[in-house]
Amino acid sequence: RPDSDWWKSAVVYQVYPRSFADSNGDGIGDLRGIIEHLDHIQLLGIDVVWLSPVYRSPQDDNGYDISDYQDVDPVFGTLADLDELVTGIHLRGMRIILDLVVNHTSDEHAWFQDSRTSRTSAHADWYVWRDPRPGTTGGTPGAEPNNWGAFFGGSAWEWEPARGQYYLHLFSKKQPDLNWDNDVVRAAVYGMMTSWLDRGVDGFRMDVINFISKDPGFPDGAVLANGYGDGTPFFSYGPHIHDYLAEMKSTVFDTRPTTVFTVGEMPTVTPEQAARFTDARTGQLNMVFQFEHVDLDHDGVKWNHRPATVLDLKRSFGRWQEALAEHGWNSLYWSNHDQPRVVSRWGNDREYWYESATALATVLHLHRGTPYVYQGEELGMTNGTFATLDEFRDIESLNYYDVATNTLGLAPDDVLTGMRRISRDNARLPVHWDGGAHAGFTTGEPWMPVHSNHTWLNAAAQVGDPNSVYTFYRRLIGLRHSSRIVVDGTFTMLLADHPTVYAFIRESIDGRLLVVANLSDEPASVELDELDGAELLLANHARTPAGRFDPWDARVYRLP
Ligand code: TEU
Ligand code: CA
Numbered sequence: 001r002p003d004s005d006w007w008k009s010a011v012v013y014q015v016y017p018r019s020f021a022d023s024n025g026d027g028i029g030d031l032r033g034i035i036e037h038l039d040h041i042q043l044l045g046i047d048v049v050w051l052s053p054v055y056r057s058p059q060d061d062n063g064y065d066i067s068d069y070q071d072v073d074p075v076f077g078t079l080a081d082l083d084e085l086v087t088g089i090h091l092r093g094m095r096i097i098l099d100l101v102v103n104h105t106s107d108e109h110a111w112f113q114d115s116r117t118s119r120t121s122a123h124a125d126w127y128v129w130r131d132p133r134p135g136t137t138g139g140t141p142g143a144e145p146n147n148w149g150a151f152f153g154g155s156a157w158e159w160e161p162a163r164g165q166y167y168l169h170l171f172s173k174k175q176p177d178l179n180w181d182n183d184v185v186r187a188a189v190y191g192m193m194t195s196w197l198d199r200g201v202d203g204f205r206m207d208v209i210n211f212i213s214k215d216p217g218f219p220d221g222a223v224l225a226n227g228y229g230d231g232t233p234f235f236s237y238g239p240h241i242h243d244y245l246a247e248m249k250s251t252v253f254d255t256r257p258t259t260v261f262t263v264g265e266m267p268t269v270t271p272e273q274a275a276r277f278t279d280a281r282t283g284q285l286n287m288v289f290q291f292e293h294v295d296l297d298h299d300g301v302k303w304n305h306r307p308a309t310v311l312d313l314k315r316s317f318g319r320w321q322e323a324l325a326e327h328g329w330n331s332l333y334w335s336n337h338d339q340p341r342v343v344s345r346w347g348n349d350r351e352y353w354y355e356s357a358t359a360l361a362t363v364l365h366l367h368r369g370t371p372y373v374y375q376g377e378e379l380g381m382t383n384g385t386f387a388t389l390d391e392f393r394d395i396e397s398l399n400y401y402d403v404a405t406n407t408l409g410l411a412p413d414d415v416l417t418g419m420r421r422i423s424r425d426n427a428r429l430p431v432h433w434d435g436g437a438h439a440g441f442t443t444g445e446p447w448m449p450v451h452s453n454h455t456w457l458n459a460a461a462q463v464g465d466p467n468s469v470y471t472f473y474r475r476l477i478g479l480r481h482s483s484r485i486v487v488d489g490t491f492t493m494l495l496a497d498h499p500t501v502y503a504f505i506r507e508s509i510d511g512r513l514l515v516v517a518n519l520s521d522e523p524a525s526v527e528l529d530e531l532d533g534a535e536l537l538l539a540n541h542a543r544t545p546a547g548r549f550d551p552w553d554a555r556v557y558r559l560p
Contacts, residue, residue, distance in 0.1 A: 291461045358469060498526065
């Protein structure tokens with residue numbers, strides 16, 4: 001196995017620094033807080049740490065709005081702190097990847113500050129500027145170049161009087177989209193990436209990287225319930241996306257002495273497109289984050305709940321396992337800083353908290369692909385309670401509340417219900433280090449209230465406890481590191497039509513594993529010939545004979 005494939009047997013841990021650990025009492029997580037908790041990550045068996053942005057930023061979107069790619073924001077620390085973190089991670093035999101947010105910058109970035117001043121400035125063509133719609137007066141309603149809506153509400157276009165033009169922002173108006181059709185922009189991004197690799201970083205998670213190439217016609221999109229047009233067909237897999245990523249690969253990655261770990265975040269990506277991006281022979285990235293499973297439980301608008309079933313999930317994951325079986329590679333995730341906590345979303349965080357957290361982890365980690373653990377997921381952290389609107393912090397959630405109540409006229413209580421279920425803030429409650437004040441996250445006032453269940457749900461109570469969620473994750477990760485079947489094995493779904501039991505086989509020249517998990521609150525009995533002679537390797541609470549499964553009973557067997 002060439003060294004170059006180390007990322008196929010790796011497990012990645014995502015740190016969202018603002019909510020991970022605060023070392024200086026200002027209530028906001030920081031780099032020194034991460035340095036002080038590296039043992040917690042290493043003991044889990046983690047190979048790669050993905051660090052969400054710590055660059056200079058006005059924090060409009062908690063750091064996904066970058067004003068200086070080459071410096072660390074003082075709220076998180078200094079470049080010296082980041083160097084110390086990189087060294088600490090390497091000394092523990094782990095690697096670190098940074099979050100690369102280059103579809104857009106902050107509007108406070110020097111490039112944009114210059115670009116907005118005039119059509120002849122040095123950076124005039126570094127962003128996406130367009131004239132008002134013909135026959136209209138710029139800056140008046142309806143004069144926007146097209147009808148696209150922004151992900152964080154309102155039009156995707158903002159008027160700039162100094163230029164007499166609009167600039168595009170797919171996200172907030174403080175996140176102007178870079179013009180990737182400009183080769184000077186691309187060169188600047190590649191130079192920045194190379195400088196981080198030279199500084200010892202081992203790769204990148206690339207924020208909405210499939211959005212960077214836009215349809216040059218900028219056509220209107222189909223009008224959605226919020227009154228704006230859907231632009232995704234015209235920017236989510238644009239005409240030059242493979243060209244630009246191939247150029248990035250040859251310019252930045254292929255010139256390095258060691259493999260650069262790359263994962264592209266790609267909302268709307270299809271299995272076929274993902275196969276093209278990740279085919280080791282002709283692709284550009286090691287893997288991508290796809291969104292099919294995390295879009296199963298709404299009707300297209302994330303706030304509108306549409307209950308999803310285990311069958312929906314099996315079919316979705318099964319499709320992705322099949323599409324990338326021969327060539328390409330999957331990432332495997334339940335949680336990240338944009339998604340609610342999996343034990344609350346897909347599990348049962350009340351009667352079967354431990355069982356469902358560990359059953360869902362078993363299913364995910366035994367699939368073919370690279371698993372991601374989001375901070376606190378290894379503890380079984382749950383969604384927040386958010387008693388009132390003022391407990392929310394996320395720009396996406398707060399803007400939605402405003403649009404939903406003031407423009408769509410929805411009842412505030414109904415809107416809050418939808419937000420409690422799916423808001424990104426569910427993933428951003430401070431991590432629970434112990435059962436003390438503020439869960440040991442800070443000695444000050446946390447930027448976001450700590451969940452009251454930290455009194456019993458915390459790292460101090462779990463690390464070292466053989467029956468904890470944390471220890472179960474350690475065992476799962478240990479199984480991946482000790483068994484080439486988990487890494488290389490093929491994937492075959494069993495009981496494809498069973499409504500609640502998720503079962504599959506992994507097979508390689510090293511042997512066969514059988515995974516069976518009852519992802520429901522009801523007992524289940526299944527007929528599986530494969531169970532004959534099977535040897536139980538790992539289980540979250542096997543108390544019944546093979547074939548009968550308690551609620552949320554998950555088991556990994558080695559087959560003869
Ligand atoms: O997320 C992109 C993205 O698709 C999100 O808008 C996601 O669809 C949404 O949050 C789910 O409701 C990336 C980052 O992960 C996110 O934190 C940033 O806000 C966004 O890009 C802009 O940088
Ligand atoms: Ca701090």
